[in-house]
Amino acid sequence: MRNLSRAEDFVSKYEIKIGIEEEVFIVNKKGFLSPFSEELVSTLIKMIGEENQLLENARRWLLGLQWEPNPSQIEYVTRAVKYWKVKDAIKFGRKLLGQAAKKISHRIFLGSMHPIQSDPLPINGTHINISFKPVNKKKISKELLTYVFNHVRNHIPEIIAMTANTPLMGGKPSGYASSRLAFSRVLKPSNFAVVKRKPVTVIPREMRSFTRYGVLFEKLKKYKARIITNPLGVRLLDITPRGPDTNIVEDMRTSVSTSRIEIRVIDNQITEEYLSDIVKILLALSVEAIFKFEKEEKVTERKKLLRNRDRAIKNGTAAIFINDDGTTINARESIIKLMERISPFLDALNLKLETKLELGIPEIEVFGSPDIIDEYEALSELENKGKICVDVRLEGKRLCKTLFGEAVEIGEMKKVSGLLFPEYQCTWTYTGNGLIRNFNKIIVKHWLATKNGYIPIFKNDKIERCRNPLTHLSSIFNTIGKRVIYQFA
Amino acid sequence: MEDNTVLFFEVLKLYTELVELEKRLSTEKNMQHELIQNIMRRIKRLNKLNKDNWIFFIKSLPLEFFLSSSTDFTSKDNFMRFVRIFRKHLEKNIAYSRYSSKLHLKDAIFKENKLQLLFPMEEFNPGYLYKEGWKPVLITVPHATPPFSDKNVDKIALQTAKLSGAHVLISTISRIYVDPNRPEARITPFRRIIERLTLREGKIKVILDLHGTLRSDEEIDVEIGVFRKLTADEEIIEKLLTHFQKRGLKCELEVNNFIGGDIILHHSLVPDIQAIQIELYPKARNILRRNVIEALTEFIKDFK
Numbered sequence: 205m206r207n208l209s210r211a212e213d214f215v216s217k218y219e220i221k222i223g224i225e226e227e228v229f230i231v232n233k234k235g236f237l238s239p240f241s242e243e244l245v246s247t248l249i250k251m252i253g254e255e256n257q258l259l260e261n262a263r264r265w266l267l268g269l270q271w272e273p274n275p276s277q278i279e280y281v282t283r284a285v286k287y288w289k290v291k292d293a294i295k296f297g298r299k300l301l302g303q304a305a306k307k308i309s310h311r312i313f314l315g316s317m318h319p320i321q322s323d324p325l326p327i328n329g330t331h332i333n334i335s336f337k338p339v340n341k342k343k344i345s346k347e348l349l350t351y352v353f354n355h356v357r358n359h360i361p362e363i364i365a366m367t368a369n370t371p372l373m374g375g376k377p378s379g380y381a382s383s384r385l386a387f388s389r390v391l392k393p394s395n396f397a398v399v400k401r402k403p404v405t406v407i408p409r410e411m412r413s414f415t416r417y418g419v420l421f422e423k424l425k426k427y428k429a430r431i432i433t434n435p436l437g438v439r440l441l442d443i444t445p446r447g448p449d450t451n452i453v454e455d456m457r458t459s460v461s462t463s464r465i466e467i468r469v470i471d472n473q474i475t476e477e478y479l480s481d482i483v484k485i486l487l488a489l490s491v492e493a494i495f496k497f498e499k500e501e502k503v504t505e506r507k508k509l510l511r512n513r514d515r516a517i518k519n520g521t522a523a524i525f526i527n528d529d530g531t532t533i534n535a536r537e538s539i540i541k542l543m544e545r546i547s548p549f550l551d552a553l554n555l556k557l558e559t560k561l562e563l564g565i566p567e568i569e570v571f572g573s574p575d576i577i578d579e580y581e582a583l584s585e586l587e588n589k590g591k592i593c594v595d596v597r598l599e600g601k602r603l604c605k606t607l608f609g610e611a612v613e614i615g616e617m618k619k620v621s622g623l624l625f626p627e628y629q630c631t632w633t634y635t636g637n638g639l640i641r642n643f644n645k646i647i648v649k650h651w652l653a654t655k656n657g658y659i660p661i662f663k664n665d666k667i668e669r670c671r672n673p674l675t676h677l678s679s680i681f682n683t684i685g686k687r688v689i690y691q692f693a
Numbered sequence: 694m695e696d697n698t699v700l701f702f703e704v705l706k707l708y709t710e711l712v713e714l715e716k717r718l719s720t721e722k723n724m725q726h727e728l729i730q731n732i733m734r735r736i737k738r739l740n741k742l743n744k745d746n747w748i749f750f751i752k753s754l755p756l757e758f759f760l761s762s763s764t765d766f767t768s769k770d771n772f773m774r775f776v777r778i779f780r781k782h783l784e785k786n787i788a789y790s791r792y793s794s795k796l797h798l799k800d801a802i803f804k805e806n807k808l809q810l811l812f813p814m815e816e817f818n819p820g821y822l823y824k825e826g827w828k829p830v831l832i833t834v835p836h837a838t839p840p841f842s843d844k845n846v847d848k849i850a851l852q853t854a855k856l857s858g859a860h861v862l863i864s865t866i867s868r869i870y871v872d873p874n875r876p877e878a879r880i881t882p883f884r885r886i887i888e889r890l891t892l893r894e895g896k897i898k899v900i901l902d903l904h905g906t907l908r909s910d911e912e913i914d915v916e917i918g919v920f921r922k923l924t925a926d927e928e929i930i931e932k933l934l935t936h937f938q939k940r941g942l943k944c945e946l947e948v949n950n951f952i953g954g955d956i957i958l959h960h961s962l963v964p965d966i967q968a969i970q971i972e973l974y975p976k977a978r979n980i981l982r983r984n985v986i987e988a989l990t991e992f993i994k995d996f997k
Binding site: 628 | 726729730732733736737739740744745746747748750751756757758759760761762763766772775807808809810811812813814818819820823840841869870880882885886889
């Protein structure tokens with residue numbers, strides 16, 4: 205680094221704090237979503253009530269728990285902590301939820317998307333908030349906040365490539381490294397931030413549940429300078445500056461101490477090591493921005509930022525990014541270059557990466573995504589096409605289940621008709637503490653629901669006819685219509 | 694959204710055609726081949742309009758429909774019954790769309806109701822306890838097994854069935870694995886038995902879906918839910934309310950928003966099959982348990 209001692213100076217001049225918000229899934233012992241967030245929270249309150257030390261620790265590390273729209277999700281929010289304490293805060297938050305889940309015969313799944321049930325909703329994410337108030341000042345200046353935001357935003361493609369962790373959706377590969385970002389309706393791209401003088405505050409229509417005003421004149425001066433990343437003050441973007449100096453509606457009346465940048469693009473990282481390394485990288489990027497700001501260097505928007513962002517969402521570290529000069533670079537190489545550039549800032553912050561991110565190897569490459577073991581893939585294809593009304597010729601004898609739970613044998617080569625449906629099973633390596641980090645396998649079996657029960661369908665069985673339920677209905681009308689005419693005419 | 698709006702209007706047209714067919718089947722001796730062909734074409738058109746429209750139908754109609762073939766309707770009576778059930782289920786779904794945007798505005802529902810099992814069939818089969826009765830009333834208890842069970846509700850159901858002669862169906866799988874009162878569970882044996890008893894065997898005229906809330910409310914012991922009178926007639930609701938009140942129970946209709954779940958919504962076919970959700974508050978499941986059993990027994994005894 206050009207001037208490492210200066211970088212160390214900067215670190216001492218700023219009070220840097222980190223806050224993490226992480227959404228997780230509540231799953232049953234079979235690994236499927238279970239809508240019991242209220243029960244989990246009441247159990248947690250009971251646990252805290254019984255153990256003083258736990259209460260003290262919860263107060264120390266966490267700001268609170270948040271409800272999510274889906275009752276099988278829950279979010280913990282850490283306090284704004286010193287940056288070297290982030291990992292402990294994450295560990296505590298996860299462990300606390302895991303313990304509470306265990307008490308109600310459940311588990312916490314740390315992934316961003318459930319590999320089978322998220323299609324694409326429900327979706328979890330990790331939001332990292334970074335605050336960097338100058339020690340001798342009351343607040344972060346608008347210009348500095350804007351500068352750091354724009355600098356970090358310029359690295360969104362690399363951040364996405366490093367953290368993309370959701371290749372599966374609805375029980376099959378989605379074709380995206382981050383299905384969460386590809387299909388999310390709320391993680392839209394932000395714009396390059398500028399400080400603008402705005403005459404009044406326009407409240408977007410979608411915020412009407414927050415305040416019913418369309419325009420707020422109260423207390424505002426004729427013109428007020430605000431940081432604008434979205435003309436309507438929308439908060440739910442991939443990265444946003446936060447605090448009262450922004451035009452974000454929810455932040456209008458907040459204190460100056462809440463000024464920060466919030467990075468929302470990050471897919472959940474299943475290990476605390478990877479998540480805390482991502483935090484360290486974002487922190488180093490922010491310090492680099494402060495360093496550049498003080499040197500009065502200009503920050504400009506990367507030319508192909510949005511295109512690179514899309515490529516990272518699609519291909520992760522295998523993406524090819526376009527440089528400003530039109531040349532291309534592999535995403536992994538781009539990450540390695542970034543690491544080399546920010547390493548002096550990491551040193552200045554006395555931080556060391558614990559994972560392979562330094563080599564551009566993201567978590568998904570270390571732990572992998574679950575293997576999908578589909579015993580009869582052609583049936584899954586039929587199911588995707590909606591052709592679930594099938595006639596099957598059974599290749600061998602079969603033990604079936606009646607609706608009353610009895611086992612009945614069906615003879616070889618028998619033709620059976622019914623509705624095809626899959627049964628999913630998940631396996632994982634349980635590491636204790638009520639946490640499921642990653643699924644190893646997803647096993648897909650197929651059953652035929654018949655009039656009197658259920659028949660397992662195996663690979664050698666022959667599908668003689670398949671059609672979708674509407675075709676089935678129309679054929680009933682067709683045949684009956686003719687027959688009735690024949691009988692009654 | 695555009696496609697879903699088209700779906701809505703096509704469903705309305707299909708509904709009117711079914712109404713017409715049902716009317717003609719009951720009044721005229723001969724079939725109108727043209728009308729049946731129109732219905733067939735309408736269904737084909739729905740299929741062509743959007744490749745996912747079938748999900749709306751699998752969600753709205755009984756699974757029995759898709760397990761049947763034309764050979765199951767060898768008589769005019771059977772066919773009339775089929776048309777009637779088809780028409781009534783569409784009607785219910787159109788009416789229900791008043792309370793939510795499920796029918797035509799949110800494409801998200803198309804993804805939700807895929808038939809799938811998220812628990813091992815081998816381990817949980819059959820997943821219920823069924824005791825046959827002789828009255829045309831079925832008492833269901835979908836949340837009888839811990840964890841998160843409705844305490845004492847299964848005991849109330851069994852005792853009531855014993856005294857009254859009602860059929861009783863109790864889930865033996867915890868709701869943490871599968872909640873029988875949700876659309877996703879329609880493929881499970883618990884829900885298919887209800888369909889079999891109501892539609893195929895025609896044994897049931899009334900479904901009483903028993904639940905127990907943890908919520909305490911001094912003003913109420915029993916809350917009745919009928920999806921804003923969509924799943925049961927006023928007369929039968931009044932009758933049930935009166936029986937509870939006679940036994941000293943504070944009973945109200947949908948005061949705390951327990952309007953009902955998928956069991957009563959999907960399996961009701963008013964006026965042939967009336968379905969009522971009964972939410973028992975803690976007092977009604979404990980010190981007033983006997984009063985609840987007596988009220989339900991008296992109510993069921995009137996059905997033949």
